Amino acid sequence: MxxxxxxxxxxxxxxxxxxxxxxxxxxxxxxxxxxxxxxxxxxxxxxxxxxxxxxxxxxxxxxxxxxxxxxxxxxxxxxxxxxxxxxxxxxxxxxxxxxxxxxxxxxxxxxxxxxxxxxxxxxxxxxxxxxxxxxxxxxxxxxxxxxxIMLGHRSAKEKMATFLLMLSRRYSGLGFSSTEFNLSMRRQDIANFLGLTVETVSRQFTELNKDGIITVKQRGIQINDITSLKAIVKPCMPDDQLSFIA
Amino acid sequence: MxxxxxxxxxxxxxxxxxxxxxxxxxxxxxxxxxxxxxxxxxxxxxxxxxxxxxxxxxxxxxxxxxxxxxxxxxxxxxxxxxxxxxxxxxxxxxxxxxxxxxxxxxxxxxxxxxxxxxxxxxxxxxxxxxxxxxxxxxxxxxxxxxxxIMLGHRSAKEKMATFLLMLSRRYSGLGFSSTEFNLSMRRQDIANFLGLTVETVSRQFTELNKDGIITVKQRGIQINDITSLKAIVKPCMPDDQLSFIA
DNA sequence: TCCTTCTATTGACATAGATCAAGGTATCAT
DNA sequence: ATGATACCTTGATCTATGTCAATAGAAGGA
Missing domain, CATH: 2.60.120.10 (Jelly Rolls)
Incomplete structure (x- = not known):
């Protein structure tokens, strides 16, 4: 900037x-x-x-x-x-x-x-x-x-997918890439926000990475397969409800 | 009324x-x-x-x-x-x-x-x-x-205690008893609100009842020991943050 | 009053995620 | 560069709560 x-x-x-x-x-x-x-x-x-x-x-x-x-x-x-x-x-x-x-x-x-x-x-x-x-x-x-909703009724994987999609959407609203961005928060912050532990967040990142859905390099996130990411969340939430965080 | x-x-x-x-x-x-x-x-x-x-x-x-x-x-x-x-x-x-x-x-x-x-x-x-x-x-x-806060970082027991205290506070604000009231919602609604299952809510009621902290008769709740109830929540929340639900 | 249906309780068991512990990697100040 | 510190990952184990199943009690309609 x-x-x-x-x-x-x-x-x-x-x-x-x-x-x-x-x-x-x-x-x-x-x-x-x-x-x-x-x-x-x-x-x-x-x-x-x-x-x-x-x-x-x-x-x-x-x-x-x-x-x-x-x-x-x-x-x-x-x-x-x-x-x-x-x-x-x-x-x-x-x-x-x-x-x-x-x-x-x-x-x-x-x-x-x-x-x-x-x-x-x-x-x-x-x-x-x-x-x-x-x-x-x-x-x-x-x-x-x-x-x-997210805290009340979502699994760790769903929470992570929701979190990433929401960031993606907000970055794209700002004119940045919706598939490639850097997290400005630590794992601990994400965990705390989602009602999980750091370890669980880390494991979820690793899994999503292994599955090829995203590529994680420390704070750097690349979303390779946004459809799969949405599919993780989809069963639980109408599309227009992804507008959140903040 | x-x-x-x-x-x-x-x-x-x-x-x-x-x-x-x-x-x-x-x-x-x-x-x-x-x-x-x-x-x-x-x-x-x-x-x-x-x-x-x-x-x-x-x-x-x-x-x-x-x-x-x-x-x-x-x-x-x-x-x-x-x-x-x-x-x-x-x-x-x-x-x-x-x-x-x-x-x-x-x-x-x-x-x-x-x-x-x-x-x-x-x-x-x-x-x-x-x-x-x-x-x-x-x-x-x-x-x-x-x-x-409640959904993110509280155990089932803490959630239940918080829920009851909050109702108590709101009823008393309306001029009703703060220790005796009828729940207008079903167990299922409480469970869903707190991010738990009906079974867990039921078990928590039973336990609080056994411990003598409250008396539960179906929808009827009597709080016998509000201090203990607060003690369940206390380690987690400043007193002025019990104002919620709604 | 009896039958049906909805609601709540209780028990046995399974599991997602927490906790504990160790090691690895990045960052930053000296 | 080097060491210290913060951050992240991975593995092994434990536990709170979910799931499944059965029973019991209320409420409401015929």
Missing amino acids: ESNVHKISCPDCRLSDLCLPYGLQKNEVQQLATIVKNKRPIHTDEYLYLQGDTCQNLYAVKSGSFRSFIADDNGSEQTIGFYLPGELMGLDALQHGRSTCSIVALETSTVCELPLSHLNELCSQIPSLQHQMMRILGKEISSDHDKI | ESNVHKISCPDCRLSDLCLPYGLQKNEVQQLATIVKNKRPIHTDEYLYLQGDTCQNLYAVKSGSFRSFIADDNGSEQTIGFYLPGELMGLDALQHGRSTCSIVALETSTVCELPLSHLNELCSQIPSLQHQMMRILGKEISSDHDKI
Whole structure:
């Protein structure tokens, strides 16, 4: 990614169709851009915010990727999701103004900061912005439902296939290859996200690799036979429900 | 519940503090009430709406209870949540105007219908209503996250204890007993919700009963030792994260 | 009241995935 | 380069929970 991503503003941002500006008039996007604060880059393993922080902003991923997770008293974690460019973080804090999860950068990343107070004001003025906010919130909710399905009733193999297909779909939505990409998360993160152990994730990768369905080289994934991958998931899920993670 | 619940309007509704009117001025509540349509009662096993239906409304539970679930190609289901009085259904349809799940009544129940078009208009006019909508959406999202935690990293016993505590908390929020209540859902629904089998749910009930922690008589639950119940969950979850289900 | 059907419990057994343990490979700082 | 540390893979074993099967209890209709 270019070194200047963090200076680009909404009207010029290549992500605008995936992000908040979608469906807005040109002048409305410019209005939105005035309330967006561009932040300095966030480095690997750096936190965007911590569980329990008061949180008066939403954050859009501009480049890179993040992991969100909830920790309990014992320090054990559950990964809630992964965020790729164009996706909105901090929606859980809408309830009380306090974040219920922590968010950490998986690689050097940039975000746009959207102060909630300004955003709410703007929503009252621009109906299509409010509409887009609702759409984004609805999407977050139905994507969470997809995760619930995955965790509740899927085998390890199905979970892995679903995970890969979902990443594939999201990367392709960003204009990247849908069959070749690098994982920005560790095996441990994937395992935790899917409710499995690292060992099981590793074994599943090995098996999918042996079967020729994918080629795994560390973080590098190549999907050789997307049909087979879909077939692993298919018996369990309508095609339009693969839109999730996040 | 009184036989006339479905005629009561927002300003007189005993649920108003749990529902959309929370935080609104008296005259604002009256405005809200004008867009609410009261519907005839919905009977056991009757559907409020079906997965895939175009859905231009939100629905607030007025009395009774509902189960929401997503079905896949094979007809197998995942229960997403249970809805009690004061809770808002249909939020997942905000994304595309199509519901992503089906909702079925667990007993004879009543709902208030809120046309989204009118609601959005009203949100632009009444800032505190918009604020409350955001709060409700944020709550839905963080409650979904709690479910993800539960499904991802909990044993059968922990799931059961969490389930019971959560029901207890929600009933008490409604002004009912927190230690004695009737389940409106079948064992099968609980099992499906928790990602377990009926047999496992049944065995867990039996064990908790034997240990004297609860008394189970069919659908009737009495919590005898809420401390022990919390202790089963405690090692895994901060107290303020028990707010979920829905 | 009896019969049917739906729902819940209990037991015996099988298995997917966890756990434990060891070794390999990449990454990074010195 | 070299060593230290984090990350990943593989194998052997154990166990919680699923599966299959049988029984028992509720609920509802004739």
